[in-house]
Amino acid sequence: MKTKLLLLVIVSILLTSSTCMQKKKIVFFGDSITQGGVEPKGYITILSQLLAGKNNKNDYELIGAGISGNKVYDLYMRYEEDVLAKKPDAVVIWIGVNDVWHKQILHTGTDADKFEDFYLKLISKFKEKNIDVYVATPAVVGEKWDGTNILDADLDKYSEIIRKVAKQSGSTLVDLRKEFLDHLKSNNQQNKEKGILTYDGVHLNDAGNSFVAEKMYEVLSSHFIKQ
Numbered sequence: 001m002k003t004k005l006l007l008l009v010i011v012s013i014l015l016t017s018s019t020c021m022q023k024k025k026i027v028f029f030g031d032s033i034t035q036g037g038v039e040p041k042g043y044i045t046i047l048s049q050l051l052a053g054k055n056n057k058n059d060y061e062l063i064g065a066g067i068s069g070n071k072v073y074d075l076y077m078r079y080e081e082d083v084l085a086k087k088p089d090a091v092v093i094w095i096g097v098n099d100v101w102h103k104q105i106l107h108t109g110t111d112a113d114k115f116e117d118f119y120l121k122l123i124s125k126f127k128e129k130n131i132d133v134y135v136a137t138p139a140v141v142g143e144k145w146d147g148t149n150i151l152d153a154d155l156d157k158y159s160e161i162i163r164k165v166a167k168q169s170g171s172t173l174v175d176l177r178k179e180f181l182d183h184l185k186s187n188n189q190q191n192k193e194k195g196i197l198t199y200d201g202v203h204l205n206d207a208g209n210s211f212v213a214e215k216m217y218e219v220l221s222s223h224f225i226k227q
Contacts (some may be wrong), residue, residue: 023058023059023061024059024060024061024089024090024224025060025061025062025086025087025088025089025090026060026061026062026063026088026089026090026091026220026224027063027065027082027083027086027088027090027091028044028063028064028065028066028091028092028094029065029066029075029079029082029083029091029092029093029094029095030065030066030070030075030092030094030095030136031066031067031068031069031070031071031094031095031097031098032066032067032068032069032070032203033094033097033202033204034064034065034066034094035064035066035067035068036066036203036204036209037064037066037204037212038064038066041206042204042209043204043208043210043212043213043216044062044064044213046210046213047062047216047217048060048062050213050217051217063086063088065082065083070095070098071095071098071099071102071109071110072095072096072099072110072115072119072122073110073114073118075095075118076118076121079122079125079126083126083131084125084126084129088131089131089132089224090131090134090220090224091126091131091133091134092134092135092136092174092216093119093122093123093133093134093135093136094136094138094174094176095119095138096115096137096138096155096162097138097141097155097202099115099138099158100141100155100158101141101151101202103154104150104151104154112157112158112161115158115161116161116164116165119135119161119162119165120165120168120169123169123171124169127169127170132172132223132224133172134171134172134173134174134223134224135162135165135166135171135172135174136173136174136175136176136216137158137159137162137163137173137174137175137176137177137178138155138158138159138162138176138177139176139179139180139197139212140155140177140180140181140184140197140198140201140202141201141202142193142194142201143180143184143192143193143194143195143196143197143198144184144188144191144192144193145181145185145191146191148191149193149201155177156177159177159178172219172223173219174215174219176212176215179215180197180211183196183197183211184196184197196208197211
């Protein structure tokens with residue numbers, strides 16, 4: 001009898017320990033910017049280091065699910081395999097640059113109404129599985145701060161759609177468009193097209209990766225991350 005009781009206690013302790021040690025999963029779902037986020041100096045890697053450093057332990061597993069050239073429709077086509085199959089606790093959606101950019105250069109972008117529709121459908125799929133959803137606005141296509149980048153108007157329009165979608169769906173907003181523009185106004189006095197937070201006007205350089213990691217951390221720490 002005592003042996004059985006001891007075994008039950010040991011099993012209970014092991015199960016409790018296993019539960020406590022289980023990491024929270026966050027999937028970062030997006031395009032080439034997110035694909036690069038898992039590189040040694042990428043924003044996802046830096047964010048993982050921030051979490052480990054500021055919590056003195058690594059309670060979180062960060063998973064990159066970015067594919068170059070993706071638009072919101074592409075995310076919708078692969079959400080089951082690349083997000084749901086990972087069984088995450090949270091997902092960060094960062095999409096929109098190609099939906100806008102490809103309209104201009106390839107004429108294969110996403111019209112605003114379709115962008116909003118697919119975005120809402122995507123969020124609903126995650127909400128159905130009780131996954132916390134974070135939505136990020138597209139940052140820049142060109143780093144001029146005075147509104148003279150060729151796609152500024154469309155980026156503002158699609159960012160506004162994401163802000164609207166966030167409110168409508170009860171998702172948490174990571175407003176990188178606003179954060180980038182505020183930063184560039186103060187740190188790009190020469191009004192350069194690139195070289196401040198990006199190396200080509202779109203993709204993040206080292207400073208940009210650190211910047212995005214900090215902004216992601218600020219929002220996640222307010223809503224999801226245990227302090």
